[in-house]
Amino acid sequence: MTCSQCGHSWNEPVAACPLCTELLERRAALAPNFRDLSGRIRTIPPPADLNAALAEFDAVRQVRRARTSRRWIATVGGALAASLLAGSLLVRQQPQPRSAIVTPQPSAEAVSFLPIPYTQPIQPYERVMVVQTFVPVRALIAAGFEVRVSDPGASVQADVMVSQDGRPRAIRPVSFNMSDRRLP
Numbered sequence: 001m002t003c004s005q006c007g008h009s010w011n012e013p014v015a016a017c018p019l020c021t022e023l024l025e026r027r028a029a030l031a032p033n034f035r036d037l038s039g040r041i042r043t044i045p046p047p048a049d050l051n052a053a054l055a056e057f058d059a060v061r062q063v064r065r066a067r068t069s070r071r072w073i074a075t076v077g078g079a080l081a082a083s084l085l086a087g088s089l090l091v092r093q094q095p096q097p098r099s100a101i102v103t104p105q106p107s108a109e110a111v112s113f114l115p116i117p118y119t120q121p122i123q124p125y126e127r128v129m130v131v132q133t134f135v136p137v138r139a140l141i142a143a144g145f146e147v148r149v150s151d152p153g154a155s156v157q158a159d160v161m162v163s164q165d166g167r168p169r170a171i172r173p174v175s176f177n178m179s180d181r182r183l184p
Contacts, residue, residue: 113161113170117144120169127164132157135171145171 002008006017047053115121122128134155140147147156161170 113159113172114145115170116168119167122161122163122169128169129162129164131160131162132174133160134158135160140171 003017003020003023006020008017008020135158137147137149137154137156138152140156141152157174159172159174160168161172163169
């Protein structure tokens with residue numbers, strides 16, 4: 001051990017450190033008492049059942065060691081099982097892509113029709129009719145379509161999808177004619 005003030009070993013006398021000097025004096029005063037106590041303890045006979053007590057203590061210690069060993073093995077086994085489970089969940093094979101699934105594509109006519117804004121969509125059970133007509137550009141602009149032309153009085157030849165109640169629901173422009181200013 002070393003002194004907390006001067007850092008020298010307590011076995012080496014240092015006169016300059018008051019703490020070391022005090023500890024050495026106490027040690028010198030206690031040394032004869034410890035020798036006397038040691039001599040008295042040697043004269044006391046050991047208990048008669050000391051060997052039995054030591055054997056019992058050793059048996060209890062072995063049982064505790066076995067329990068601790070079993071617990072340790074169970075803990076390590078549980079941790080190993082948990083890590084294997086987590087690993088199998090994290091590193092699993094990705095499902096094979098299915099062969100190309102053929103989905104019915106809508107016809108070219110149905111794709112090219114533009115729904116007229118602010119009208120109800122055509123229901124699956126409704127009958128529709130396609131009518132080819134000339135539609136004024138100003139009517140398209142009023143319906144909400146963005147049409148970029150220099151003459152809003154021109155007309156567009158278009159296919160118009162009309163629902164069974166007679167209302168136009170979608171439009172497909174066919175051609176644009178600036179010279180034809182006819183209204184339908």
